[in-house]
Amino acid sequence: MQTQLADWAQDTDFGREAEEILRRCTHCGFCLSACPTYQILGDELDSPRGRIYQMKQLLEGAEPTYVTQQHLDRCLTCHACETVCPSGVKYGALVDIGRQVIAERVRRPWRERLLRGVLRRLMGSPLFGTLYRVGRWLRPVMPAALRAKITVARDAGPLPQGRERHARQVLMLANCVQPAMMPSIDAATIRVLDAVGVGARYASGSGCCGAINFHLDAQEAARDQMRVNVDAWLPLLESGEVEAVIVNASGCGGMIKDYERHLAHDPAYAERAQRLMPYVKDIAEFLAPMAQAVRAKMRSAPGRSAFHAPCTLQHWQGLRVTTERLLQDLGFDLQDFAESQMCCGSAGTYSITQPELSMSLRDRKLKAIEETMPQTIVSANIGCICHLQGGTDIPICHWIESVDEAMHG
Ligand code: SF4
Ligand code: SF4
Known part of the structure; x- marks a missing residue:
């Protein structure tokens, strides 16, 4: 697609990146059928091609509006459109740029600013764990919509002692919302790794991957969090003290694997973020060679x-096949279900900022899954697990918890 960037976008890092992406789009429309929001709303402006067109107009100098912002807000950043695009259009990178450009030029209504600000501060707060536990305690008296967001507590179980004795050591994410919401996932990961001779620990000084801030109009605050993590992890990895950063929440994993792109224009961190990339592994990627x-x-x-x-x-990470193969190797009796490529509607804080679309996608996903009558639903991301569990009685957990259960009872 030919583009003529506005003066303010020309000769900028984001302008050059956006122009390169826009040029690749041939407007073929293959991506429309893959897009959950287009499937539900049937509006071209809520499709990948329509959003690309709106971002092109924006970068060419059209007046940014709240309406355009809403079309971009409704995007789940699921990247399903990237998977099917024959031209290799990096839609995810483009929508990051488009959202940032609009956020700098359009003032949201106060309710939205308040909600986004509260979410950022709440989820990024060291008190989040305590508040979540209070919420869990109040769960029985909460309205159904709110109750669905709070999971029932699961016993994390004891952690193995002396795991620092293992020759192989890895890092896990510290100060993430996941251990606060569902500590059983980290505990299961640590026990499974220990059982195969790998010690897992948290790096002091590291924190949230930045995803929460990044998707709530605070990209610079997110980049600061990325820099903190690069500083905390890279010396331990390059000294050989640990061999990898293991991520058991695919939302965080996808974000961290994008550090290279997000810090590409930071002279002090671009090269360091690049050096970090080979060390970042989803738990399935890490365990796949050790399946036996x-x-x-x-x-x-x-x-x-x-x-x-x-x-x-x-x-985002292209790890579906790797994970499914691993699960089959580990004896999971996996059931196929329809539209398994489609987003469940969780998408970080999307279930709070776009509740109607989110619930509609959740129910559609659960209907497809329930038709196969599984005993358990397993997944690989805390957000999806909590979101789906709010709509079904079938137990849902991270697959690593099922493996741990099969090992330790
Ligand atoms: S993003 Fe890809 S699939 Fe969608 S219209 Fe552009 S080239 Fe076609
Ligand atoms: S990222 Fe997902 S929701 Fe957004 S345009 Fe692409 S397919 Fe649609």
Whole structure:
């Protein structure tokens, strides 16, 4: 697509990046059928092609409006359109630029600013864990919509002692919302890794991957969080003290694997972020070469399961096949279901900022899954797990918890 950037966008890093992406789009429309918002709303302006066109107009100098902002807000950043695009259009990178450009020029209504500000501060607060526990305590008396956002507590179980004795050591994400919401996932990850001779620990000084800020109009604050993590992890990795950063929430994993892009224009961090990339591994990626050793430690096979591959796993990181193969190697009896490439509507804080679309996608996903009558639904991202659990009685957990259960009971 030919583009003529406005003066203010020309000769900028974001302008050059956007122009390169825009030029690749041939307007073929293959991406429309993959887009959840287009599937539901049937409006071209809520499709990838329509959003690309709106961003092109914006970067060419059209007046940014709140209406355009809403079309971009409704995008789940699921990247399903990238998976099917024959021209390799990096839609995700473009929408990051488009959202930032609009956020700098359009003032949201006060309710939206308040909601986004509260979400950023609440989820990024060291008190989040305490507040979440209070919410859990109040769960029985909450309205149904709010109750669906708070998961029932699961026992995390004891952590293995002496795991620092293992020759192989890895890092896990510290100060993430996941351990506060569902500590059983980290505990299961640590136990499974320990069982195959890998010690897992948290790096002091590291924190949230930045995803929450990044998707709530605070990209610079997110970049600061990225820099903190690069500083905390890279010395430990390059000294050989640890061999990898293991991520068991695909939303965080997708974000961290994008550090290279997000910090590409920072002279002090661009090259360091690039050096970090080979060390960042989803837990499935890390365990796949050790599948036999993991299986040997399992005392039972997980039963009939449906695996919901989060968008951040399948479309961002391209790890759906790797994960499904690993689960099959570990004895999961995986059930196929319709539209498994489609987003469940969780998408970070999307279920709070866009509740109607989010619920409609959740119900559609659960209907497809429930038709296969699984005993358990397994997934790979805390957001999807909590979101889906709010709409079904079938137990949902991270697949690593099922593996842990099969190992340790
Ligand atoms: S993004 Fe890709 S699939 Fe969609 S219209 Fe452009 S070239 Fe076609
Ligand atoms: S990222 Fe997902 S929701 Fe957004 S345009 Fe692409 S397919 Fe549609």
